[in-house]
Amino acid sequence: MKNVLVIDDDEAVRSAFQLALEDTSCVVTAAAGGREGLAKLRENEMDLVFLDLKMPEMDGIATLRRLREWDPKVPVYIVTAFADEFMEPLQQAAEQGFEFELIRKPLEREQIWEVAEAVLGAIHLAGAGGKRG
Amino acid sequence: MSEQKYLFRLYIVGKTANSQKALANSKRLLEEELPGQHELEVIDVIEHPVWATQDEVIATPTLVRCSPPPVCRVIGDLSHREKVLERMKIRVPSAAH
Numbered sequence: 001m002k003n004v005l006v007i008d009d010d011e012a013v014r015s016a017f018q019l020a021l022e023d024t025s026c027v028v029t030a031a032a033g034g035r036e037g038l039a040k041l042r043e044n045e046m047d048l049v050f051l052d053l054k055m056p057e058m059d060g061i062a063t064l065r066r067l068r069e070w071d072p073k074v075p076v077y078i079v080t081a082f083a084d085e086f087m088e089p090l091q092q093a094a095e096q097g098f099e100f101e102l103i104r105k106p107l108e109r110e111q112i113w114e115v116a117e118a119v120l121g122a123i124h125l126a127g128a129g130g131k132r133g
Numbered sequence: 134m135s136e137q138k139y140l141f142r143l144y145i146v147g148k149t150a151n152s153q154k155a156l157a158n159s160k161r162l163l164e165e166e167l168p169g170q171h172e173l174e175v176i177d178v179i180e181h182p183v184w185a186t187q188d189e190v191i192a193t194p195t196l197v198r199c200s201p202p203p204v205c206r207v208i209g210d211l212s213h214r215e216k217v218l219e220r221m222k223i224r225v226p227s228a229a230h
Contacts, residue, residue, distance in 0.1 A: 075151075077192065082182035091179050094147030100144055102178055115192045118209035120168070132136040 001118045002026045003044055007037035007063060008052040008079065017050060020112035025121040034058030038066055046074050048119050050103065053080040053090070062100055063090045074125040075119050137224070139163075139171040140199040144178050144190045151210055155194035158211035166223055196221070 004026045006017040014030040020049050029044065031037035035058055037051070049067070053060035060078050064131050067076065080086045081102045093100065102113055142158050145152035156175060163171045178185045178193055188197050190206065198205045198221050208221040 013149065082178065082186045082190075084182060087179045087182055091147075094179060099149050099151065100146065101149075101151060101193045104190070107191070111191045115208060118192070118207075 002116075002123065004028045004116065004120075005031065005037060005040055005049045006044045007031045007034060007060075009033055009055045010052070013052065013079070016109070017112055019087065020109040021116060021123070024113070024116070026116060026120070026123055030113070032050045034063030037063060038070070040069060041067060041074075046071070047122040048116060049074055050098075051076055051078050051100075053078050053086060059089075061093050064093060064100060067097065068098055072099070076100045077115065077119075078102050079105050079107070081105045093124075137170065137201055139167055139201065140174070141171060141221075142174045142188060142197045142199055144176050144177055144185050144188070144195045144197070146166065146178055146193045152194055154212070155196070155210045157218075159196050162214060162217060166218065168179055198223070 003019060006014050006028060008014050009032055011032070014032070018028045019040060029040050031040050033055055041049070051060045051063055064076060064078070076099070078090065078100050080102060082102070090102070105127055113123070141159070141163065143156060145155060146228055147208045160174060163173055178190070188198065188199070192208050194210060195206050196211060196217070203222060205221055207217050211217050
């Protein structure tokens, strides 16, 4: 089993990730903000993190900085629209050497699956009735 | 008949370790599989997010085969050579044994 953490203040987005990965070998843990997400990360070792860029209180970059103090290696995908207006803080984080990848918002179920599989390897469960086989 | 020239674009994030790994893997793979027949453009999504959208890239790193058709994409650090070749459709199937 693979542990996937989704940190996003939008419940619909958290649900979308959970639905997309429900018939896979992934166990999805959801957190509604950066602080909750960091607490979840300390409770369980994660294999993959999806992290929303724009969140109230503690945004994605601030969360990433704290997260990397705890876990320098876990793959982190920052979820954002691919538009210039969102790129400046990401540029600064990249220049400071923080490791992360980007995933484009909005996301469809198949795309979430595709990215999770690219990072984690085969995640299809035999007989689960998923779209891929 | 002149040989086809393939155009690929690799979408990465800055100079992160994973991006550099994807870059090294894609260069090696293309030089071995398509020597002298390919061009590889490397694009930082942070600098050119709109280009990534136009090429229907959903995540980094992604290698896009832009031409000749079919246009295809593979996400990841490109370390799974056979998977990349299959998804990029750049090897004759009967040659793979």
